[in-house]
Amino acid sequence: MNRAPDSDHSGGLGRRQFLKGVGTLAGASCLPANASAANETAPQEKNVLEHPVSLNVRINGKEISREIDARTTLLDLLRETLQLTGTKKGCDHGACGACTVHVNGKRVLSCLTLAATLEGAEVTTIEGVSQNEELHPLQEAFLRCDAYQCGYCTPGQIMSGIACIGEGHADKSAEEAREWMSGNLCRCSAYPNILAAVRQTAGAEPESDPAAHVRTFSLAEASSQEQ
Numbered sequence: 488m489n490r491a492p493d494s495d496h497s498g499g500l501g502r503r504q505f506l507k508g509v510g511t512l513a514g515a516s517c518l519p520a521n522a523s524a525a526n527e528t529a530p531q532e533k534n535v536l537e538h539p540v541s542l543n544v545r546i547n548g549k550e551i552s553r554e555i556d557a558r559t560t561l562l563d564l565l566r567e568t569l570q571l572t573g574t575k576k577g578c579d580h581g582a583c584g585a586c587t588v589h590v591n592g593k594r595v596l597s598c599l600t601l602a603a604t605l606e607g608a609e610v611t612t613i614e615g616v617s618q619n620e621e622l623h624p625l626q627e628a629f630l631r632c633d634a635y636q637c638g639y640c641t642p643g644q645i646m647s648g649i650a651c652i653g654e655g656h657a658d659k660s661a662e663e664a665r666e667w668m669s670g671n672l673c674r675c676s677a678y679p680n681i682l683a684a685v686r687q688t689a690g691a692e693p694e695s696d697p698a699a700h701v702r703t704f705s706l707a708e709a710s711s712q713e714q
Contacts, residue, residue, distance in 0.1 A: 540603045546571070547615030555602055562586045562597035565612060573613040573642050577672075584671030587643040587650075588612050594650035613642035616649065625649055628684035632697055636675035647671045648685040657689035664691075 538557035545551070546569065555564060562579075565571040565588070574597055577585030581599040588597045589611040616623040625648050628634070635641040647668060651657045656667040664686055665678075673681060679697060686692045704712065 542602055542606060544602070544605050544608050544610060546610045547612060557601070557603050559602045560598055561588070561590075561595075561600040561602045561605065561610070564602040565597065571612050571614055575639055575642055577640070577643075582672075583640070583643075584647060585640050585643040587646040587671065589646060589650060592653070594647055611646075613646060616645065623649065625652070625684065625688045628688045628694070629681075631694065632680045632684040632687065634677055634680040634684040636673075636677050640671060640673050640675075644668075644671050644673065644681055648681070648688070651685060652689045657685050658691040661686065661691075664689075 536554065536556045539554050540557045541552070542555050542564075543550070543552050546565075551569065553564075553568065555568070559568075562574060562576055565574050566576065574588055575585040576598065577583035579598050581596045584596070586597040587594050589595070590600070590605060591609050617626065622630075623645070625645055629641065629645060634644070647670065648657070651664065651667045654667070657664045661682060665682055668682065668685060683692065683697045687694050
């Protein structure tokens with residue numbers, strides 16, 4: 488049996504034309520009443536601070552004056568406003584330590600610190616620990632001890648390690664140093680090397696590569712050892 492065509496030639500509205508018309512009307516109903524006006528005002532609205540406050544702070548030895556939103560965290564101020572992206576955003580809940588910086592000489596989690604509370608404070612980030620082209624001793628130790636893999640947590644680990652040494656927790660027992668570094672997570676599990684770098688910098692251990700005395704085995708040698 489022959490099917491009737493979607494539309495006839497008698498001038499009536501065919502099924503296909505009807506569906507196309509309905510789809511066009513439905514799409515148009517989702518658009519704003521004045522799309523051009525909305526596009527013009529969007530950039531202006533984005534730049535408006537809902538709760539502006541003035542902030543004067545010293546970051547890595549440089550005086551910074553900004554008008555910021557009162558809800559801005561120190562982490563977002565550093566990364567988004569000042570483009571100091573060495574400080575990393577990890578969990579954004581204060582649980583991983585990737586965002587660790589120093590405020591007035593003490594380590595803080597910048598993701599939990601409101602920038603507006605730091606009027607007149609001295610902030611040091613990973614960008615500010617080296618002197619000109621000379622690395623900080625802990626940075627050199629991280630290279631020597633291979634205390635990083637992906638490197639994402641490294642800035643926070645170094646900032647926390649510098650503070651741990653300054654607080655006097657790194658030159659006693661390894662257990663104490665490990666405890667006071669436990670707030671910084673390493674998803675690559677480079678903890679033994681990180682601990683070695685911190686303790687070597689503190690003078691608690693001689694400078695050496697922790698892997699220098701590690702013996703490697705071929706698959707055949709490993710199999711024979713098991714037997």
